[in-house]
Amino acid sequence: MSNVLAGKSAVVAxxxxxxxxxxxxxxxxxxxxVLVHYNSASTAADAEKTVAAIESAGAKAATFQADxxxxxxxxxxxxxxxxxxxxxxxxxxxxGKVLRKPIVETTEAExxxxxxxxxxxxxxxxxxxxxxxxxxxxxxxxxxSLLAAFTDGYSTYAGAKAPVEHFTRxxxxxxxxxxxxxxxxxxxxxxxxxxxxxxxxxxxxxxKSQGMGGRLTRIEDIAPLVEFxxxxxGWITGQTIFANGGYTTR
Numbered sequence: 001m002s003n004v005l006a007g008k009s010a011v012v013a014x015x016x017x018x019x020x021x022x023x024x025x026x027x028x029x030x031x032x033x034v035l036v037h038y039n040s041a042s043t044a045a046d047a048e049k050t051v052a053a054i055e056s057a058g059a060k061a062a063t064f065q066a067d068x069x070x071x072x073x074x075x076x077x078x079x080x081x082x083x084x085x086x087x088x089x090x091x092x093x094x095x096g097k098v099l100r101k102p103i104v105e106t107t108e109a110e111x112x113x114x115x116x117x118x119x120x121x122x123x124x125x126x127x128x129x130x131x132x133x134x135x136x137x138x139x140x141x142x143x144x145s146l147l148a149a150f151t152d153g154y155s156t157y158a159g160a161k162a163p164v165e166h167f168t169r170x171x172x173x174x175x176x177x178x179x180x181x182x183x184x185x186x187x188x189x190x191x192x193x194x195x196x197x198x199x200x201x202x203x204x205x206x207x208k209s210q211g212m213g214g215r216l217t218r219i220e221d222i223a224p225l226v227e228f229x230x231x232x233x234g235w236i237t238g239q240t241i242f243a244n245g246g247y248t249t250r
Contacts, residue, residue, distance in 0.1 A: 013063030118160035172238030188244025
């Protein structure tokens, strides 16, 4: 595998495990140094394992723990990356929270939490990336294919991810003069521990039936797309790319 990212550095928000962890190690295998962000102490061990994998690939790595719904912490995240690596070239945000609940049962606290994690954190991540990335940088946010679906139960999840498309389009225009591309990747229902608690076995089977090959999206389907967007796909900007095996489109 070519070291096309040699000499570059990346920040991966929620980069310790699952999709974020795979993106962190994939970027390292292409030569990038990676700052691995994680939210809670329960994920610290996963973050350290990911750091070990990055270092085994020959890249430099560090961890950073913070709640990114606090904008000051997003600033500290990028500060840490600059202090550790000297610059930041790539920013990937995989932070997200899923909730499947009818509108009439959703509490104000649940609404606030969903929008803080899925929209507010994403906005200030884009803001800090726009301030701190080197010219020619790359920004990718993970959203959801529910943005193109017509379904029940996910009002706060899809609703809170939807503004990120508008944030991304504005950022793509505002950062274009510096050669920074800004995109979203929208996976289909993913075969990760975040998905199953939200669904019944019957609904899981339905979601599988809608994807190519009768399966859910896997993290291995998404990480290469992120790699492409931060390497050869740099001319793509302002887009939401739906990667879901034909699950839905618009």
